[in-house]
Amino acid sequence: MSFFRRCLPVFVATGLLLPAAQAQRVEVVGLAASFNISQSWLREPGLQLGAYQLGGNAGARFDDTGNRFSAYSRIRLGEGAFFVQPELAYTSVLSSRYDLSYPGDPGPPSAPDYQPPTSGPFGYRIRRADVAVLAGWHLNPRFYVVAGPVLARQLRQQITASQIASNAVFSSLYEAVERQQLLAQVGVGLQVWRLDLGLRYEQSLTPYSRQITYAGQTQGFHQRTNQLIFSAGVLLYDRSRRWRK
Numbered sequence: 001m002s003f004f005r006r007c008l009p010v011f012v013a014t015g016l017l018l019p020a021a022q023a024q025r026v027e028v029v030g031l032a033a034s035f036n037i038s039q040s041w042l043r044e045p046g047l048q049l050g051a052y053q054l055g056g057n058a059g060a061r062f063d064d065t066g067n068r069f070s071a072y073s074r075i076r077l078g079e080g081a082f083f084v085q086p087e088l089a090y091t092s093v094l095s096s097r098y099d100l101s102y103p104g105d106p107g108p109p110s111a112p113d114y115q116p117p118t119s120g121p122f123g124y125r126i127r128r129a130d131v132a133v134l135a136g137w138h139l140n141p142r143f144y145v146v147a148g149p150v151l152a153r154q155l156r157q158q159i160t161a162s163q164i165a166s167n168a169v170f171s172s173l174y175e176a177v178e179r180q181q182l183l184a185q186v187g188v189g190l191q192v193w194r195l196d197l198g199l200r201y202e203q204s205l206t207p208y209s210r211q212i213t214y215a216g217q218t219q220g221f222h223q224r225t226n227q228l229i230f231s232a233g234v235l236l237y238d239r240s241r242r243w244r245k
Contacts, residue, residue, distance in 0.1 A: 032233030043222040055099035066093025081138035097123035196233035
C-alpha cells in the first residue's frame with residue numbers, strides 16, 4: 001500500500017501538469033479487472049545450486065494464468081483524438097515452473113539436514129504493484145489503441161528459515177527477484193456505454209531477476225516475463241459523450 005500512496009500524487013498530477021494550451025480534460029475514470037495469460041523465460045539452460053539442480057524452460061508453455069486489478073483515467077489533449085491514460089494496478093499471476101531436483105547423495109537419515117533424492121516443480125507467484133502511463137488514440141467513437149511503459153514494484157515472497165536444506169534454496173530463489181521492473185504494454189480497447197473492454201500484450205524491458213546467490217556463490221539467473229491481458233472495466237465517470245455515439 002505504501003507504494004500506491006507514493007505513486008498516487010504522480011497519478012493525479014499527470015493531468016494537472018499537462019500544458020494548459022492543449023485544453024486537457026478528464027474524459028473517463030474507471031475500474032477494471034482482467035484475466036491474464038502469462039509466461040516467464042529463464043535465459044540459462046539450468047543452474048546448479050549446491051546439491052540442487054534447477055532446470056530451464058525446455059518445456060515452458062504460454063499457459064500460466066492470473067489477474068490484474070486497476071484504477072485509471074483517460075485525459076484527452078486538445079480537441080483531437082489523442083489522450084493519456086495513467087493507471088494504478090495490482091497484478092498477481094503464475095510464472096513458469098522449473099524442475100528442481102536433488103539427485104545427490106542424501107546422506108544418513110539421522111543427519112539433521114537429511115534430504116532424500118527428490119524432483120519436483122518450482123514456480124513463483126508474481127505479485128506486483130504497477131504504475132502505468134499509456135498514450136492512446138481514438139480510431140473512431142468507440143475503438144481506441146494504447147501503448148506505453150509500466151513501472152512495477154515486485155512483492156517478494158518469503159520463506160521461514162529452518163534447518164531444512166531446501167528452504168535455503170527456496171529463499172535464495174525468492175530473494176533473486178528484482179524489486180523494480182520496467183515493462184511495456186500495447187493494446188486495443190472498445191468502449192460500449194459504460195463498459196470498457198480491452199486486449200493488451202505486455203513485455204518486460206528489464207529482467208524479473210538477474211542473478212542468484214546460494215551458499216556464497218553468485219551466478220546469472222536472468223528471467224523475463226510477458227503476458228496477454230483480457231480486461232473488462234466499468235466507467236465510474238464518463239464526460240465525453242462524443243465517444244459513446
